[in-house]
């Protein structure tokens with residue numbers, strides 16, 4: 001999906017919500033466990049209940065890979081289900097890949113040829129040749145980790161060089177030489193608050209993937225105050241806050257309600273920021 005189509009979806013649905021499909025069999029309702037493929041059955045129910053309120057889905061690969069072949073099959077079935085039934089949804093595979101060039105090229109094949117997702121999260125630590133193999137695909141996106149939501153983001157990302165430039169700023173500046181805002185987005189955690197203003201000084205037009213609202217406590221209002229652009233420029237993810245809103249047979253309806261509540265908040269914020 002290209003940037004124009006993504007912005008159109010946001011404007012039409014009055015939402016920039018991404019539902020995180022971090023499906024944990026220890027947390028899904030008991031009634032799902034008797035299904036032949038419980039991960040897929042749970043995802044399907046969540047997708048059907050939330051699709052009208054969101055513009056993207058982000059399955060995190062860790063939750064699938066831990067089940068080996070079965071997990072990978074459930075992941076593939078989820079992507080195919082979305083593609084067939086909700087083709088307007090932007091699909092982000094959250095796998096945080098990145099390796100020497102020829103290995104990254106294989107990861108790119110897996111996600112952009114075999115699986116046909118729209119975007120992949122990529123770690124910048126190994127530099128240019130570890131990222132550029134993902135950029136050889138039209139309308140496919142690299143979502144580069146810039147300033148993450150976790151406590152450990154302070155360990156490296158906020159350290160400074162001799163001129164006071166922070167590492168996440170160097171990531172933003174250097175990576176713009178590899179791709180423009182039609183192919184690259186950045187991960188910035190919702191927990192980073194006012195730092196969104198600093199992010200925007202470096203990337204005024206790029207989309208940001210923003211995890212960390214809901215379970216991690218980030219503020220949607222603050223993210224929008226400092227991070228929203230005239231095209232919205234934000235895809236805000238919530239995983240646990242939506243998919244585990246209820247642990248009974250009512251789980252899908254509850255997920256739909258939680259997604260709707262966020263969408264309504266987002267519609268108000270879009271209006272307030274004149275998007």
Ligand SMILES: O=C(O)c1cc(=O)[nH]c(=O)n1[C@@H]1O[C@H](COP(=O)(O)O)[C@@H](O)[C@H]1O
Nearest residue numbers: 060094121148149189211215216238239240
């Ligand atoms: O790349 C990510 O998506 C990501 C980056 C980051 O800085 N923080 C972060 O939480 N994530 C992911 O976003 C999701 C957040 O889930 P919840 O905290 O349950 O909403 C998980 O899949 C995380 O792996």
